[in-house]
Amino acid sequence: MPHYDLVILGAGPAGASAAVTARKNGLSVALVDKARFPRAKLCGGLVTGRCAGHLKEVFDLDIDPQLFETRRNFEFYMDGQPLGRLDGVPPAHLTMRWNFDQLLFSRAIAAGAVDYSGQRVETLDLSANRVTLHAGEVLDYGCLIGADGVQSITARAIFGEPFDKTRVGFALEIEGPTVEPDTQTRIRIDFAAADWGYGWSFPKRASTTIGLGGLHARNPEMKARLAAYLDRLGTGQGLKVKGHFLPFGGYRSVPGRGNVLLAGDAAGFVDPITGEGIGHAIQSGRLAAEAAAEALAAGRPERALRLYRPATRPIRTGLRAAILLRPVIFARPLKPFFAATFRNSRSLKREYMHLLSGETEYPRLLLRTAARLPRAGLRWALRGGSRKHSVSG
Numbered sequence: 001m002p003h004y005d006l007v008i009l010g011a012g013p014a015g016a017s018a019a020v021t022a023r024k025n026g027l028s029v030a031l032v033d034k035a036r037f038p039r040a041k042l043c044g045g046l047v048t049g050r051c052a053g054h055l056k057e058v059f060d061l062d063i064d065p066q067l068f069e070t071r072r073n074f075e076f077y078m079d080g081q082p083l084g085r086l087d088g089v090p091p092a093h094l095t096m097r098w099n100f101d102q103l104l105f106s107r108a109i110a111a112g113a114v115d116y117s118g119q120r121v122e123t124l125d126l127s128a129n130r131v132t133l134h135a136g137e138v139l140d141y142g143c144l145i146g147a148d149g150v151q152s153i154t155a156r157a158i159f160g161e162p163f164d165k166t167r168v169g170f171a172l173e174i175e176g177p178t179v180e181p182d183t184q185t186r187i188r189i190d191f192a193a194a195d196w197g198y199g200w201s202f203p204k205r206a207s208t209t210i211g212l213g214g215l216h217a218r219n220p221e222m223k224a225r226l227a228a229y230l231d232r233l234g235t236g237q238g239l240k241v242k243g244h245f246l247p248f249g250g251y252r253s254v255p256g257r258g259n260v261l262l263a264g265d266a267a268g269f270v271d272p273i274t275g276e277g278i279g280h281a282i283q284s285g286r287l288a289a290e291a292a293a294e295a296l297a298a299g300r301p302e303r304a305l306r307l308y309r310p311a312t313r314p315i316r317t318g319l320r321a322a323i324l325l326r327p328v329i330f331a332r333p334l335k336p337f338f339a340a341t342f343r344n345s346r347s348l349k350r351e352y353m354h355l356l357s358g359e360t361e362y363p364r365l366l367l368r369t370a371a372r373l374p375r376a377g378l379r380w381a382l383r384g385g386s387r388k389h390s391v392s393g
């Protein structure tokens, strides 16, 4: 039976990042994915400045124009009404996950991770430290990283469920016709196009990625909402619609158990306001591999979670602040306040963009927003609005 210091389940951004980091630390690594790369992954493919920093740090990758289209122009709407435009803001980079994930995966294999792509996991035996693959091969590990996405079988093995159904998000997307974008073409964001969520239109060279995402429990009619959204945009009707869960604010406050660590979507590390998850996936994949390396070097693999959990505190603090802020943006009673404040305040719009670029953090934005809220609204947001959506264990 082959033994690896580290077995990683899932070779998306979190798994590839963990694999590259583990190889830098001299670990033997098996990188398992049920898909062969390149593979499809439903995603807007918006890479923020914050995420670009993690890409550079882990993969030594720059924002290459072959792979990314950079945009500095945004427009915002609510219920079809314009809330304003912003030009020349910190850049956002658009990519296609088919190509992006293939590149990260190939970096992981080039770094020396052993390629187990195209192999579905059949069983996970956490007490025996063994993974059995579909073809029957058994891998023995010192540490395991579950980077296997929102439907994580690793999270299921630890917690009984991959995610909390009451908190998970759901998103629909189409690849619409391209509008021959140039550097002035705007990224469009439609607040409230879904309940506790938003709509987006990301213009790229090959297509326009149009989608709608929000809390699953509050959007039973998501398909009808997407149809209405496409009608509003006047494009994309009749095209193939795909859907995917999104861990939209139900992150794991304890992301693993002993020598088993969860990273990326498997840990629920997705921004509950913007839906951004690629950056947190790369960051948490790196942190998980570093914790595993340190625990293995000490001959105490079971201590990996004790090292990983504090390392992920900044991620979790940011997500918690975003969950507190979320009712101000999404809750119906505060919609008029949010729409008026956002429309009239250039600085708030810029603050939102600085958040995406990684130049400001949620706790700071939370304080600034709270200072603008009427008192009754603040009390409502902190009590009723946020309670139902607090973090999972």
Ligand SMILES: Cc1cc2nc3c(=O)[nH]c(=O)nc-3n(C[C@H](O)[C@H](O)[C@H](O)COP(=O)(O)OP(=O)(O)OC[C@H]3O[C@@H](n4cnc5c(N)ncnc54)[C@H](O)[C@@H]3O)c2cc1C
Residues within 6 Å of the ligand: 009, 010, 011, 012, 013, 014, 015, 032, 033, 034, 035, 041, 042, 043, 044, 045, 046, 047, 119, 120, 121, 147, 148, 149, 150, 151, 152, 153, 171, 172, 173, 211, 213, 244, 245, 246, 263, 264, 265, 266, 270, 275, 276, 277, 278, 279, 281
């Ligand atoms: C519609 C939509 C739009 C989004 N838009 C954006 C965006 O614009 N920007 C952004 O930053 N984030 C966006 N996100 C979130 C982002 O896609 C995720 O946060 C990100 O992909 C998480 O990376 P990951 O590596 O944790 O998981 P994934 O990318 O999901 O990778 C998990 C991997 O695990 C593999 N796997 C799963 N189960 C098994 C198994 N049993 N055995 C073996 N392998 C397995 C899968 O094949 C997959 O390759 C969006 C999400 C959705 C649904």
